[in-house]
Amino acid sequence: MHGSVDGVAQADLAHNAAQLRAEVKKLSFYYGTSQALKSVDLPIVDRQVTALIGASGCGKSTLLRCFNRMHDLYVGNRYEGSITLYPENLDIVGPGVDPMLVRLRIGMVFQKPNPFPKSIFDNVASGLYIRGVKTRAIVEQRVEQSLRQAALWEEVKDRLHQSAYGLSGGQQQRLCIARALAPNPGLILFDEPTSALDPIATAKIEELVDQLRLNYTIVIVTHNMQQAGRISNFTAFMHLGQMLEYAPTKQFFTAPEHPKTQEYITGRFG
Amino acid sequence: MVSQSHATAAADPFEVSEAFLKRRRLVDLTMRCILFLAASLSILVTAGIVYVLVSEAAHFFAQVSIVDFLTDTQWTPVFQEKHFGIMTLVSGTLMTSAIALIVAVPAGTILSIYLSEFAQPQVREAIKPILELISGVPTVAFGYFALLFVTPLFQTFIPGLSGFNLLVPGIVIGIMILPFIVSVSEDAMRAVPNSLREGAYALGFTRLQTSVRVVIPGAFSGITAAYILGMSRAVGETMVVAIAAGQQAKIAVNPLEGAATITAYIVQISLGDLPHGSIAYLTIFAAGLTLFVITFLFNILAFWLRRKYREVY
Amino acid sequence: MTEQAIVTQEAQARALSDDEIVRKAHRSETRFALIGLTVLIVTMIVLMALIVDFAIDGMARIDRDFxxxxxxxxxxxxxxxxxxxxxxxxxxxxxxxxxxxxxxxxxxxxxxxxxxxxxxxxxxxxxxxxxxxxxxxxxxxxxxxxxxxxxxxxxxxxxxxxxxxxxxxxxxxxxxxxxxxxxxxxxxxxxxxxxxxxxxxxxxxxxxxxxxxxxxxxxxxxxxxxxxxxxxxxxxxxxxxxxxxxxxxxxxxxxxxxxxxxxxxxxxxxxxxxxxxxxxxxxxxxxxxxxxxxxxxxxxxxxxxxxxxxxxxxx
Structure with missing residues (x-):
């Protein structure tokens, strides 16, 4: 555990100048009695892409789902430590913090495309409806804007009121991205967004993530190291619920410090 | 694309206001309470049933001793010389239910094994809706069928079968509860994991041997629950016996003759115009309480058994 | 007879009747499937009889006046x-x-x-x-x-x-x-x-x-x-x-x-x-x-x- 703190601390020093959008400090997480995260530290730099990598079961998805308190949907889960969201200075996992409030500020794109069984338009507008935005003109404008941002507008503009289930898998995932973008969240979580997609659709999503960085802070879980290398600015490596190494992506892949990281990126395990 | 920086975050048009959040929380809480009340209503219904049956039956038992109620062998509440032996009605109910089970248990077991283990999926998909249709037939239609079709038919080859009898309603009830027994026990059989079946096949068992030695024991509590629930339905079935079993309250020994059941008696009294609070009026609540207790015990036992097999797999 | 001899003999007896075991199994399978089918058909006949009985008895009576x-x-x-x-x-x-x-x-x-x-x-x-x-x-x-x-x-x-x-x-x-x-x-x-x-x-x-x-x-x-x-x-x-x-x-x-x-x-x-x-x-x-x-x-x-x-x- 000491090794990990050192690694994170160094990276922290190097990028202290950058503005943070969120900061994970000594976060532990328990599914009932089994501990899934062990005192994790992680800075999330504003308007950059942070990738979480590691072997399956290492806790990367668990960590991601702490950011929007997704674990609260199921009983018996428990957090310790903190995740501070800036500039609000809100402790996401703090006691008494309404998970709904957190989710209103943080968007999420899931592993499998999960559009609602509704029209394309209503899918994208969902986040606005949930926030009580009902003015037709605003909703329409924002739906178009989000679909454009998600590079889907041209493909669906003539069938906005048809079911989202008529779209291909890759289109559905971009629709889910548009849905997450529409309410303009400061931070967007991607949970292995391309694991259910073919290579062409994957390339499109990656390109999209690259574009979105200009306006949004992104945390992405990926099981694919090449993907992390291609799209992220910072990479964090997790192993058995611990944060072993965090560094700018380039440095991470060229000069990893932790021996486990070296093993992982050279393909000796995982 | 509008670039969003920290400074403008507060001016975000999609930032939710405190007032909106407050209203939303209020709606959420209100709906939670409303839904909870709706769910609790079901408890109120049971409480209402118990209250009505027990309070009216209490008036009855203030006038009739419970020992007489349970041991007398005559039931003549509307006659000059009154007797209140519930066992007469219970015997009629038990006779029809027993006949129903004699029909439905073997047929239901065979059918559910056939559907769950032997039939092709397409056959199963075609058969189950037909069984469902049977359970959708109104009971009064089965009553008509029993009295005016099955009884005359059976009279042609069963000498001594009265126009009102217990045999035919029993058989008809058996057919009525068959779909139910099949659906519950097939459900239980399908819950038996395939690995157990494969284990049996690997030993060289045939499908039939697998069904009898592996699937049935594996689904035992579920199948038992099906029989018990079927029994409970047979005991509570009303219109078929009210129409085709006759209204004479006596200890039922001969299924070829008619006799009143608990449910048929309640219908019979309800048809008349009895003054509220009279002893005959109170008898239907005493009879109803008896019926409720019997079915309640069956239902709880079945619930427990079904929960048990769900836990196992 | 030694124990081994008994086992061998049993095995032989069984080996000889393997064919018969399979045939018997098939027979009982078929018999059961037939019984199942019969129950099914009887059930359906009852449902049909019910519907037909009502149709024969009542169909003619249904008209506008009714x-x-x-x-x-x-x-x-x-x-x-x-x-x-x-x-x-x-x-x-x-x-x-x-x-x-x-x-x-x-x-x-x-x-x-x-x-x-x-x-x-x-x-x-x-x-x-x-x-x-x-x-x-x-x-x-x-x-x-x-x-x-x-x-x-x-x-x-x-x-x-x-x-x-x-x-x-x-x-x-x-x-x-x-x-x-x-x-x-x-x-x-x-x-x-x-x-x-x-x-x-x-x-x-x-x-x-x-x-x-x-x-x-x-x-x-x-x-x-x-x-x-x-x-x-x-x-x-x-x-x-x-x-x-x-x-x-x-x-x-x-x-x-x-x-x-x-x-x-x-x-x-x-x-x-x-x-x-x-x-x-x-x-x-x-x-x-x-x-x-x-x-x-x-x-x-x-x-x-x-x-x-x-x-x-x-x-």
Whole structure:
């Protein structure tokens, strides 16, 4: 555990100048009695892409789902430590913090495309409806804007009121991205967004993530190291619920410090 | 694309206001309470049933001793010389239910094994809706069928079968509860994991041997629950016996003759115009309480058994 | 003989009859399949006999006059006008009460309830209510609504009684429909910041609608055919008039007086005619039964078809 703190601390020093959008400090997480995260530290730099990598079961998805308190949907889960969201200075996992409030500020794109069984338009507008935005003109404008941002507008503009289930898998995932973008969240979580997609659709999503960085802070879980290398600015490596190494992506892949990281990126395990 | 920086975050048009959040929380809480009340209503219904049956039956038992109620062998509440032996009605109910089970248990077991283990999926998909249709037939239609079709038919080859009898309603009830027994026990059989079946096949068992030695024991509590629930339905079935079993309250020994059941008696009294609070009026609540207790015990036992097999797999 | 010799001998004896074992197994398999098929066919013959019996006895009696006449002492002149109007109105009341209540209760149990003793109690209770004989609901209505609350033997009381009776059916159907909605839909809604009610009303309920509809149709069909609880509240009377119309020509154009009107329904009218000795009334009963059968079979068929469509949609 000491090794990990050192690694994170160094990276922290190097990028202290950058503005943070969120900061994970000594976060532990328990599914009932089994501990899934062990005192994790992680800075999330504003308007950059942070990738979480590691072997399956290492806790990367668990960590991601702490950011929007997704674990609260199921009983018996428990957090310790903190995740501070800036500039609000809100402790996401703090006691008494309404998970709904957190989710209103943080968007999420899931592993499998999960559009609602509704029209394309209503899918994208969902986040606005949930926030009580009902003015037709605003909703329409924002739906178009989000679909454009998600590079889907041209493909669906003539069938906005048809079911989202008529779209291909890759289109559905971009629709889910548009849905997450529409309410303009400061931070967007991607949970292995391309694991259910073919290579062409994957390339499109990656390109999209690259574009979105200009306006949004992104945390992405990926099981694919090449993907992390291609799209992220910072990479964090997790192993058995611990944060072993965090560094700018380039440095991470060229000069990893932790021996486990070296093993992982050279393909000796995982 | 509008670039969003920290400074403008507060001016975000999609930032939710405190007032909106407050209203939303209020709606959420209100709906939670409303839904909870709706769910609790079901408890109120049971409480209402118990209250009505027990309070009216209490008036009855203030006038009739419970020992007489349970041991007398005559039931003549509307006659000059009154007797209140519930066992007469219970015997009629038990006779029809027993006949129903004699029909439905073997047929239901065979059918559910056939559907769950032997039939092709397409056959199963075609058969189950037909069984469902049977359970959708109104009971009064089965009553008509029993009295005016099955009884005359059976009279042609069963000498001594009265126009009102217990045999035919029993058989008809058996057919009525068959779909139910099949659906519950097939459900239980399908819950038996395939690995157990494969284990049996690997030993060289045939499908039939697998069904009898592996699937049935594996689904035992579920199948038992099906029989018990079927029994409970047979005991509570009303219109078929009210129409085709006759209204004479006596200890039922001969299924070829008619006799009143608990449910048929309640219908019979309800048809008349009895003054509220009279002893005959109170008898239907005493009879109803008896019926409720019997079915309640069956239902709880079945619930427990079904929960048990769900836990196992 | 040594032990080994015995084993070898046994093995030989068995090896010799392997063929026979297989043949015997096939025979018993076939025999069982035949028995199963026979039971199936007999069951279907009974259902067919029931339908055909009603058709033969009653088909000829169904005509315009039969549907537009009141009951009468002369079987040839009697009709089911008051009965089918009564059935329609009672079912309206039943649906209006049972569907919202049942859906709400089902949603609570599936989406909100934590596992504690109250939830356990409600669950056992619903399961028990589903098995309570319908006539007991009639006694509840007689003791509580008719005697204690003095509501009378009205359309409202009958509708309310049947609503309580089919409540478990709708609760169970709602729970099953809600349970079949994939977790991802829920997570997507919560992930957008929806609270529980927004998730349930905006995303879960619309997706569960076909399943709930199926349950509601089955429940309605059950209520249409129920006889015993309505007899118990004392509604078996000679009704040769219609309830006041729900619609009127003067303001406010709707009228709730019909709720407090005496009534009769199809199964009651049918039971009444079965109990008469004259064969003419039995024909009327068969005709009424045929109409009842057609209604309930059609509704159940619709529900089965809907369920089939849902299942195909999921796959």
């Amino acid at each position: 549907l537009t006449s009141f009951p009468s002492r002369r079987p040839g002149e009697a009709g089911i006008l008051s009965a089918w109007v009564g059935t329609a109105l009672v079912i309206l009341v039943t649906a209006a009460m049972a569907v919202p209540l049942g859906v709400a209760a089902g949603l609570y149990l599936e989406e909100y309830a934590r596992t504690n003793w109250i939830t356990d109690l409600i669950e056992i209770n619903v399961s028990n209510l589903a098995g309570v004989p319908s006539i007991i609901y009639g006694l509840l209505a007689l003791g509580l609504f008719v005697q204690t609350f003095q509501l009378g033997q009205t359309i409202f009381v009958a509708g309310l009684t049947l609503a309580l009776l089919i409540l478990p059916i709708i609760i169970v159907a709602t729970r099953e429909a809600v349970r079949s909605i994939p977790l991802e839909i829920r997570e997507a809604a919560y992930g957008l910041g929806a609270d529980k009610w927004q998730t349930v009303s905006g995303y879960i309920l619309p997706a569960a609608r076909p399943g709930i509809l199926t349950g509601a149709i089955v429940g309605m069909s059950r209520a249409i055919g129920e006889t015993a609880p309505i007899i118990t509240i004392g509604a078996l009377t000679f009704i040769a008039f219609l309830p006041p119309s729900p619609i009127q020509s003067t303001f406010p154009y709707v009228n709730a007086d019909w709720l407090n009107s005496p009534f009769t329904v199809l199964p009651i009218q049918m039971f009444n005619w079965i109990s008469r000795p004259q064969a003419g009334f039995h024909v009327n009963a068969a005709a009424t039964g045929l109409i009842l059968l057609a209604m309930t079979l059609l509704m159940n068929g619709l529900a089965i078809w809907l369920r089939y469509k849902i299942r195909k949609g999921i796959r």
